[in-house]
Amino acid sequence: MATPSRTEIISLFRSLLRSARQFPDYNIREYTKRRTIDSFRHNKTLSDPSSIAAAFSDGQSQLQVARRQSVVYSLYAPKIKSIMDVKP
Amino acid sequence: MASALRAAILGHLRVPVLANGSNLLTPLWIHRTTSVRSMSSHDDHLEKSQVIDRILDIVKSFPKVDPSKVTSEVHFQKDLGLDSLDNVEIIMAIEEEFKLEIPDKEADKIDSCALAIEYVYNHPLAS
Numbered sequence: 001m002a003t004p005s006r007t008e009i010i011s012l013f014r015s016l017l018r019s020a021r022q023f024p025d026y027n028i029r030e031y032t033k034r035r036t037i038d039s040f041r042h043n044k045t046l047s048d049p050s051s052i053a054a055a056f057s058d059g060q061s062q063l064q065v066a067r068r069q070s071v072v073y074s075l076y077a078p079k080i081k082s083i084m085d086v087k088p
Numbered sequence: 089m090a091s092a093l094r095a096a097i098l099g100h101l102r103v104p105v106l107a108n109g110s111n112l113l114t115p116l117w118i119h120r121t122t123s124v125r126s127m128s129s130h131d132d133h134l135e136k137s138q139v140i141d142r143i144l145d146i147v148k149s150f151p152k153v154d155p156s157k158v159t160s161e162v163h164f165q166k167d168l169g170l171d172s173l174d175n176v177e178i179i180m181a182i183e184e185e186f187k188l189e190i191p192d193k194e195a196d197k198i199d200s201c202a203l204a205i206e207y208v209y210n211h212p213l214a215s
Contacts, residue, residue: 037177
């Protein structure tokens, strides 16, 4: 696959963050956000096209995982919301 | 969407009143009728000052940002030294605060506080 463009990378980042919102569980939501931000920042300095493409496809497969898991988690959503979700 | 239509209709209706009725109303009254939609019983549009305050709070609470530099005219990348990933994060936080869904094309254009405030203020579904 050809090297992804800047807009594609930003779009993947945004899709991953949006997928995080679908989770009913606070912990997983925060983890997804934290993990995507950390990994994108860590890979920001990559300059080798093949490693950029590899990281991009890795990100895409993680996006698919997140989307599937949000559906599965929603099937068995906890009835009691996490304390962090309750606004004071 | 209905409220945007309502705003458009009211904008058109308001013009004839000001054109020939201004000498009957006191200056204070004129301000009231121009800034408040007197015909709607349920005003669900946000005040611009509220929008500005909420957006500035979001930007200031971003960990990489120096709160003292944040004004409503700052540019995220030029003035605050953020990069495009931080840009996306801030726009996500704004989406969550105002319960909006900003499409990618619009979100890519939002580069500064001023643009964000404009976008949210003009969005009919912001809350």
